Amino acid sequence: MSDRADDTDFKAWHAVADLYHAYFTGLIMSLVTRRSGADAAEFVFRVFRRQHHERFLAGIEKFGLSKAPHAVAAAQYHYLSNQIGGVNVEYMRESDRKAWIRYPPPRWAWRGTAICAIPGEVSAAMLRGWHAHNGVSFKNPRMGFVCTKQTVDGQNGLEGFYYEYDRDLAPDERLVFARHLEAPLFDPAAAPKLASDTWPRARLEKAYRNYAMEYVRTALPVIVNLFGPYDAGHLLHLTGRLIGMQFYPDIAASFPATHDSGPTGFGAFLLTLLQSQGDEADVSHANGKVTVSQKQWGLIAGVPDYHPMCTRALTGLAEGLMTAHDRRLSLEMTSQSDSHPGPLSWTITQKPLASTDDGRFPT
Numbered sequence: 001m002s003d004r005a006d007d008t009d010f011k012a013w014h015a016v017a018d019l020y021h022a023y024f025t026g027l028i029m030s031l032v033t034r035r036s037g038a039d040a041a042e043f044v045f046r047v048f049r050r051q052h053h054e055r056f057l058a059g060i061e062k063f064g065l066s067k068a069p070h071a072v073a074a075a076q077y078h079y080l081s082n083q084i085g086g087v088n089v090e091y092m093r094e095s096d097r098k099a100w101i102r103y104p105p106p107r108w109a110w111r112g113t114a115i116c117a118i119p120g121e122v123s124a125a126m127l128r129g130w131h132a133h134n135g136v137s138f139k140n141p142r143m144g145f146v147c148t149k150q151t152v153d154g155q156n157g158l159e160g161f162y163y164e165y166d167r168d169l170a171p172d173e174r175l176v177f178a179r180h181l182e183a184p185l186f187d188p189a190a191a192p193k194l195a196s197d198t199w200p201r202a203r204l205e206k207a208y209r210n211y212a213m214e215y216v217r218t219a220l221p222v223i224v225n226l227f228g229p230y231d232a233g234h235l236l237h238l239t240g241r242l243i244g245m246q247f248y249p250d251i252a253a254s255f256p257a258t259h260d261s262g263p264t265g266f267g268a269f270l271l272t273l274l275q276s277q278g279d280e281a282d283v284s285h286a287n288g289k290v291t292v293s294q295k296q297w298g299l300i301a302g303v304p305d306y307h308p309m310c311t312r313a314l315t316g317l318a319e320g321l322m323t324a325h326d327r328r329l330s331l332e333m334t335s336q337s338d339s340h341p342g343p344l345s346w347t348i349t350q351k352p353l354a355s356t357d358d359g360r361f362p363t
Contacts, residue, residue: 005202012276013209015254017086020277021212023243023317025109027219029117030239035227041125043219043226048129051218055081056130056137063192070143071162074134075099076192082108084194084204085211090186094161102159102183107151118152124175127160132175134162141168148181159183213277217299220310229309236309240316241323248324261326263290263348269325270318270346289349296342308338318346 031040056077060066063080065073072093078101079091087108092100109126110118127147135143143164149155161183194204224232255272267283267290274281280295300310315333322331332347 005205009276010201010205011254012272013205015251016273016277017209017212019243019247019251019273019317020216021108021111022247023239023313024212024215024219025111025114026239026243027216027223027235028122029114030235032117032119032122034235037119037121039227041119041121043223044122045125045129046222046226047215047219048126049133050222051214052130052133052137054218055214056134063194069096069164070135070138070140071097071099071164074131074138074143074162075101078131080192080194081211084207086208090183091191092184092186093190094184097164098161100159100161100183102157102186103151104157105151107158110152115152120150120153123150123152123158128175131160131162135164135169135174140164142166144169144174144176146181147175147177148179148183155179157183209277213299216313217303220300220313221303221305221307224307224309225305229307233309233312237312237316240313240318241320244317244320244322245324246320248321251321252325261328263288263329263350266290266322266325266329267292267348269321270348273321289347292346292348294342294344294346296340297344300341306340308335308341311335311341311344314344322348 028040028044031043059077059081060073063077065076068076075091075093076099079089082089082103085108088104088106090100090102090104092102094100106112107115124147127145131145131147134145135141143162145160146163147158147160149157149159151158199207220236223236226232227235251273252269255269255276260268264285267285270292271281271283274292274294277299279298282293284291284293297311297314300306303310311333318333319331322329328351330349330351332349334345334347335341336343336345
């Protein structure tokens with residue numbers, strides 16, 4: 001990738017965002033369908049609580065919200081940060097002590113028909129993990145979140161408000177439900193806006209890509225720690241294969257120079273994908289094999305509880321994309337270290353031709 005981003009880069013970054021977005025949603029659906037709704041809810045709670053600790057207060061500073069009333073700052077943070085990620089979100093301020101956020105349909109996290117597979121407990125786990133903890137992070141024991149609707153329950157959006165009570169809250173009061181209430185209408189003119197001088201298009205486009213990738217970065221160590229490396233590794237790999245196969249046409253449309261079949265064609269595709277997600281990589285050819293060398297998987301680099309099983313996610317995605325690109329190919333990934341994600345080497349070869357008639361079936 002060149003140092004100067006252009007429309008081609010932006011299109012590729014959006015493709016990467018779509019792939020990682022789909023993977024995160026798919027991972028939650030894999031847990032719902034292959035384990036249980038309770039396991040999926042616990043996973044979602046831990047992902048969002050971890051991301052809250054890593055991102056929330058830093059984001060408050062980044063958006064210049066440190067001097068705003070806590071309820072207002074929390075709501076504006078969610079409005080601005082989600083807007084950067086391409087999430088449809090609304091913000092309505094009633095007072096210094098009460099500010100609404102609303103995510104109208106379609107819901108970003110549960111794209112398309114995925115919303116039909118998400119139990120209400122999983123959506124509530126997201127709110128428990130993040131929204132209910134904002135007051136704690138502010139060291140304000142009086143602030144909580146009141147949820148008035150959940151889209152997955154058939155209501156017309158996910159919505160609620162941050163509210164500062166007249167007393168300290170018990171832990172189980174930090175998230176409550178009040179389904180009889182309705183959010184006020186959204187006025188875009190009254191919503192906060194990002195400064196164009198500090199958020200030029202290139203920064204916004206890269207932030208859009210990173211928004212989706214960050215969910216996967218957070219999710220990988222959480223699922224390994226929660227379910228153990230082997231059960232987690234199976235789900236990470238299977239989900240990757242399914243998402244890679246299913247989303248290959250959409251991703252490939254953003255990489256128009258990589259449509260050739262065979263090892264060379266997929267090698268070019270994989271190289272473009274890795275570079276578009278921000279990794280250093282190059283490609284070599286020898287004896288009919290194509291090798292893509294990746295310096296490291298930057299997404300997960302530096303995660304303190306990184307486990308080598310986390311790479312099963314990337315391996316699954318690459319295998320799924322390859323199978324949809326050309327099912328006659330074989331892919332082998334090797335890593336030079338178990339202590340950090342890289343360097344990685346991807347070797348692509350052509351499978352031997354299989355007989356169409358092995359004599360076991362009558363003609």
